[in-house]
Structures are given as structure tokens and as C-alpha cells.
Amino acid sequence: MSTRKSTEFRRWTPEEDHLLSEQVSKYTGTISWVAIAQLLRGRSNKDCRNRWMKTKRNWNRGAWTSGENKRLLDAIATHGSSWTSVSEAVGNRSPDQCAKHWTSSLDPDLSREEWTDPEDRILMDAVHLHGRSWKQIAGQYFPNRSTLEIANRAAAMR
Numbered sequence: 825m826s827t828r829k830s831t832e833f834r835r836w837t838p839e840e841d842h843l844l845s846e847q848v849s850k851y852t853g854t855i856s857w858v859a860i861a862q863l864l865r866g867r868s869n870k871d872c873r874n875r876w877m878k879t880k881r882n883w884n885r886g887a888w889t890s891g892e893n894k895r896l897l898d899a900i901a902t903h904g905s906s907w908t909s910v911s912e913a914v915g916n917r918s919p920d921q922c923a924k925h926w927t928s929s930l931d932p933d934l935s936r937e938e939w940t941d942p943e944d945r946i947l948m949d950a951v952h953l954h955g956r957s958w959k960q961i962a963g964q965y966f967p968n969r970s971t972l973e974i975a976n977r978a979a980a981m982r
Contacts, residue, residue: 836875840864848876877918884916888925896922896930928970935968939977951978 836844847860855876857869864872884892892914899913899922907919914922928934939947943966950961956978958971966974 834866840867841875841879844872844876845880848880877920882916883918883921888917888929892917893925893930896925900926928972931970933968934970934973935966944977944981947974947978948981 843864844860847863848855855873857873861867861869861872867875888896895914896910896917899910903909903913905923907923910922911917911919917925946965947961950965954960954964956975958975962969962971962974
């Protein structure tokens, strides 16, 4: 068991990257990140998975194409919010990219309406009370607006 605090940042070494790559290559199906993490002292299963996803995949960057949007919608219909499964179905976007694009752009529950004056007042009061805790503000005051939209609106009003 590691004594390292979970919030403490430690760079990955070339040796760790090599061991991670070596271990991942042993799997043909689902990767056991827990088993791999046990071989990498001080690294959690999430650390290992995130490192692998970040460094070993050639994810598309930038704007999403209409084809990617369709694959994302289809994958969410099949897998729900299991973002790793969704990412695998989309094929060229990371789990984090899929989750963010869904929650900030494609979720049909998001409001596409113009901001009203009362909403603007509520937003300014919420920012005064909660600061830039966009997730908290969204959950408490604007459940049908994305955190990105809320942050952008607050910035535009300053």
C-alpha cells in the first residue's frame, strides 16, 4: 500500500510507461487496471487507465464531425453513461471527450433558449454566493444548462 497522498502529483517515469505498456499488451479483451496498478507502486488503477488513455491512443482533437456525433448518440443509446464503452464504440474519441461533448453539447435535456433577464440576475447572485463553482451553480440553479454555457454567460456579463 502506498503512503503517497492521492492528491500528490508525481510524473510518470519511462520505466513506469514501459511496464504499463508491457502489461496492457498482455490483454486481448478487457484490461484489468487493478491488476496492472498492483505492479506499479504508488499508482492507482485510475492512474494507470488515464495514463494509457492519454498517451497510447491517437484521439481526434478539435471539432466533432457529424459522423462522430451520430456514433456518440448511438453509443449512448446502447451504453448509457459508461464512458469507456461509449468511447470504444465511437472509436476515435476518449472517454473524457465523449462525456464532455455529451454534457455540454448533445444532451437533449440542455436548454437552447436565449438567457432571460431573470436568469441573468439569478446567475449573478449565484456567482456572488458560490464563486466559479459552475457544477454547483448548474445543479442548484440551472439543471438544463451546461456548466460551459453557464461559465461563458457569466464571463460575458462581467
